[in-house]
Amino acid sequence: MERIAPGKVNLGLSLLGRRPDGYHELHTLFAALSFGDRLHLEPIPEGIAFRGRYGRRNLAYRAASAYLEKAGWPGGVRIVLEKNLPEGAGLGGGSSDAAQVLLALKALYPAEVDLFSLALSLGADVPFFLLGGVAEARGVGERLRPLALPPLPVVVFASGLRLLTPLVYREVKPHDFAPELPVEAILEALARGEEPPYWNSLEGPAFRLHPELQEVKARLRALGLKGVLLSGSGSAFFGLAEDEAHARRAVEALRRTGYARWGFLGGNHGAFAADGGPLPPSPGGA
């Protein structure tokens, strides 16, 4: 069985406040991308045979182990993880890998296992990847509402700087908190190809830690991309292109200096990955 684990970007991320447990309450729009990592899975009599980085600490391995444990070890699985998404870039690759392993194992070894709570125990972004598509999220990302958005060409760029999520959250100051995102206005602007009225409350903290990231954002803007924003806790930025030709030109201009790739969000992109259906070949990029 072969599955694509799509990346994601956050079409706006607002930090509403800090909870007593130290976590931050957020309001965000997740959008799955039309490209991502690739997983090959096949049943074996017992155990987990895993090929990929980090061994047993890999989120894909941990997802397999958690599911099979809860299902009572009905059999084993061989997993080969082909990493295409940059790590620690805010594109959610590890979370998406974990979600696809959960979905694949549920198909291979059906059992009364609550995938959603298992997903949440693996990471705050993992439940979203069980759905894919576009979704509004609250809490730490677990309260989800699916949304519709037409397919939009998007360019993603990561300079290679690895931003650790805990360090970015630690840098958050009270003045970084913001109100809820204007969801309807964001969706309307995106559909019309206008500058969306969104922000990412983690940009301020990320820029304070690494001021050079502001230049990266400016470069994407200078290429004519709209709604250029840090994705999640970074360090990847994304921006919306006018059309495929514009997206291709932007990738061409960026690819010598980092990970640059274009694809789609919205439409059916990143949604059908979640039910195991085949994905179309990904469009170009580095």
Ligand SMILES: C[C@@](CO)(OP(=O)(O)O)[C@H](O)COP(=O)(O)OP(=O)(O)OC[C@H]1O[C@@H](n2ccc(N)nc2=O)[C@H](O)[C@@H]1O
């Ligand atoms: C920022 C987001 C946006 O989607 O993901 P990325 O874009 O980096 O993938 C998420 O909030 C990433 O949440 P999550 O996946 O749980 O982050 P982890 O790396 O597990 O958390 C690392 C640490 O960040 C802090 N943290 C995390 C999430 C949150 N809502 N508030 C927090 O304060 C906590 O101190 C936590 O111990």
Ligand SMILES: Nc1ncnc2c1ncn2[C@@H]1O[C@H](COP(=O)(O)OP(=O)(O)O)[C@@H](O)[C@H]1O
């Ligand atoms: N399958 C995996 N893919 C990527 N990173 C993983 C995976 N399993 C564990 N990790 C760890 O999780 C960290 C964050 O991974 P990733 O999901 O790619 O980034 P982000 O949380 O910024 O979106 C990595 O730096 C790595 O140490």
